[in-house]
Amino acid sequence: MAPSPKPPANVRWTHKHLLGLEDLSREEITAILDTADSFYEVSKRDRKKVPALTGRVVFNLFFENSTRTRTSFDLAAKRLSADTQDFTASVSSLSKGETFIDTAKNIEAMGADFMVVRHPTPGAPHLLARNVQSSIINAGDGSHEHPTQGLLDLMTIRRKKGKIEGLTVALVGDISHSRVARSNIWGLLKLGAKVILCGPPTLVPKRFEAMGCEVAYHLDEVLPRVDVVNVLRIQFERAAGGSFPSIAEYSHFYGMTQERVNRAKPDLLLLAPGPINRGVELTPEVADGPNSAILDQVTNGLAVRMAVLYLLSGRKDAPALTTE
Numbered sequence: 001m002a003p004s005p006k007p008p009a010n011v012r013w014t015h016k017h018l019l020g021l022e023d024l025s026r027e028e029i030t031a032i033l034d035t036a037d038s039f040y041e042v043s044k045r046d047r048k049k050v051p052a053l054t055g056r057v058v059f060n061l062f063f064e065n066s067t068r069t070r071t072s073f074d075l076a077a078k079r080l081s082a083d084t085q086d087f088t089a090s091v092s093s094l095s096k097g098e099t100f101i102d103t104a105k106n107i108e109a110m111g112a113d114f115m116v117v118r119h120p121t122p123g124a125p126h127l128l129a130r131n132v133q134s135s136i137i138n139a140g141d142g143s144h145e146h147p148t149q150g151l152l153d154l155m156t157i158r159r160k161k162g163k164i165e166g167l168t169v170a171l172v173g174d175i176s177h178s179r180v181a182r183s184n185i186w187g188l189l190k191l192g193a194k195v196i197l198c199g200p201p202t203l204v205p206k207r208f209e210a211m212g213c214e215v216a217y218h219l220d221e222v223l224p225r226v227d228v229v230n231v232l233r234i235q236f237e238r239a240a241g242g243s244f245p246s247i248a249e250y251s252h253f254y255g256m257t258q259e260r261v262n263r264a265k266p267d268l269l270l271l272a273p274g275p276i277n278r279g280v281e282l283t284p285e286v287a288d289g290p291n292s293a294i295l296d297q298v299t300n301g302l303a304v305r306m307a308v309l310y311l312l313s314g315r316k317d318a319p320a321l322t323t324e
């Protein structure tokens with residue numbers, strides 16, 4: 001097994017849970033990104049597994065579908081040598097009337113050190129954090145926050161652009177229903193970026209200006225001055241489809257096409273958290289083109305989730321603190 005990376009010297013991690021980027025300071029976010037960079041290097045080694053979480057138990061509790069977050073947390077925990085267990089709500093005893101909290105307490109009784117929780121209800125992970133002793137990691141709670149997605153977006157920007165401070169980042173699309181937007185806003189503003197929210201007025205509420213964002217409704221006007229575009233999915237499952245006349249009209253005004261990319265800065269960085277709807281929020285040639293870092297985001301997500309599990313584990317005698 002490969003040795004664990006040396007943690008950054010400036011890491012002073014005190015949090016038990018990761019519930020949102022709103023709760024973290026600029027220094028804490030930077031510590032996660034620095035730690036994730038170390039784990040990114042580990043993932044390039046022949047031996048990708050490290051002993052950091054040997055003996056720890058990580059449960060994935062997903063009450064909503066997921067491809068990237070669920071598998072990435074599972075692999076991150078395995079790479080750190082933890083035992084992992086999936087909980088699938090649809091085949092659980094929730095259908096017999098067991099409550100969310102009782103379910104979590106039973107999982108805790110099996111020795112869960114971490115619960116990675118995705119739930120359609122905003123605040124569900126916070127509720128568990130108040131009711132169980134395990135460390136709770138928010139893997140997306142309704143339209144509230146998706147902190148590890150925000151962190152992996154920040155990591156991708158930092159690795160591609162070399163910095164975050166001073167960049168102009170546009171979040172385009174369904175801001176209203178997007179937990180990714182909220183985590184990005186908190187993270188980007190704390191790290192010194194300018195944030196523009198752009199989409200139809202029905203999906204980009206003016207109240208976001210109070211957070212320090214610019215709100216814009218005309219993508220073609222903002223595109224020439226942005227360094228990064230993060231294309232957010234229309235959340236049809238949260239009734240966002242009723243917010244504009246047709247998908248064709250939405251794509252006409254807000255879809256990222258090659259023509260729009262050609263009119264942007266040549267080094268425009270294009271992100272999308274996924275899942276992507278090809279032909280709706282962006283065209284296939286843009287999704288697969290040279291400005292796109294969509295799959296880099298997925299790779300970086302693994303390193304971010306290893307870093308989060310590692311930092312939350314916080315045990316002074318953890319094997320992760322051994323150095324090469």
Ligand code: CP
Pocket residue numbers: 065066067068069070140146149273274275
């Ligand atoms: N980006 C993201 O959260 O993807 P999944 O829903 O597939 O986890």
